[in-house]
Amino acid sequence: MKTTTLAIIAALAFLFQMRAQTFNKEVIIDGQAPYLLGKIDKHGLESNNYQSWFSTNFEDYNVNDTIISSIAPELKHYDITVFMGTWCGDSKQNVPKLYKVLEACNFPMDQLTVVAVSRAPNLYKQSPQHEEAGLNIHRVPTIIFFKDGKEVNRIVEYPIHSFEEDIEQIITNTNYKPNYHIVTIVNDILEEKGVKGLLGKQKKLVKQYKEIVQHRFELNTYGSILYNKNRTEEAIAVYRLNTKLFPEEPRTFMSLANTLGATNRKVDAIQVLEQALKLHPENSDLIENIEVIKSN
Structure with a gap:
């Protein structure tokens, strides 16, 4: 009986230890x-x-x-x-x-x-x-x-x-x-249709969600997650959509440009920032960002 009790105690201790590790x-x-x-x-x-x-x-x-x-x-x-x-x-x-x-x-x-x-x-x-x-x-x-x-x-x-x-x-x-419903919509499109599908639906998404999406960070954070998972082309497509939803926000353009620059698409990155400067000619961050990309 004593042996059985000790065996049970040992088994429980082992299970507890395994759970603690898991x-x-x-x-x-x-x-x-x-x-x-x-x-x-x-x-x-x-x-x-x-x-x-x-x-x-x-x-x-x-x-x-x-x-x-x-x-x-x-x-x-x-x-x-x-x-x-x-x-x-x-x-x-x-x-x-x-x-x-x-x-x-x-x-x-x-x-x-x-x-x-x-x-x-x-x-x-x-x-x-x-x-x-x-x-x-x-x-x-x-x-x-x-x-x-x-x-x-x-x-x-x-x-x-x-x-x-x-x-x-x-x-x-x-x-x-739920909150950030635009991310669910965009993620579903990427899963089903890929980057081309998202680019093809860009105009429709802007028309449908421009007054619904509350802040640039809704898609910007999602784009960062994609980039960190090495889903770079998808991240770029998401950042590009964000510039259409929030053209009044210079940082949406910088997120797109910096990601393009990080993937050796320097010319494309500069074009994005020059487009942004036409909308925000006095923005010092955009000017500085262009100089940094040109110097790299």
Whole structure:
């Protein structure tokens, strides 16, 4: 009996050790704040370096009990995957609230996957096992709702209204549109039609979304993610679209020109900046940018 008990204890210790190696890996670099990387769970978020912001935002959030009662039965039929950064302000603010909503719903935690992504430049918003691959993760947190193995919808960065209201819309209304919807549209075009397809739809997208897209960073950040994944031509096409959506923003032209310059298309880069200077003749950043590219 004693031998059996010791064997069970040893097995449990082994499983705990394996889980500790798989979950809640912490990256510690001298002079920088530590961060979690890869698959994590609530235990990791409640550990020493993250507990202060997680517990505060968890406790301070008051759930809407009426909506909770409405969504709880149906929500259990979904799987949820969350991509977050423990270094990211929006993740610190919103992921604790999501946990509180899910716990109020008695959501099965074995149907929740949480992945902490990197802030390192060469792995920006990526995880070591690349769970984000093919899922268009350009902002964190991104909360994806799956049913029967297929993505139904997602909440990007923060809810439109509240987590309870947004989840209610997602599970009852197929017309829910998350933040940065333009990125979803552009990503779908790139996946289905490639760069030529995006360039071919550029005029239509500008006409349809010019008054809807709120800020140049919506597509600019997406372009940066593509570039960091060596999807350079796609990044250039996205930056080019952004110049059409925000011609009043000189930096959209600089993002495009600098990417062209980095890929040895110096003439094209200069043409883009000269076009921008016609719109913004007094802009010193554009003038300086042209000189830098010409001198390289």
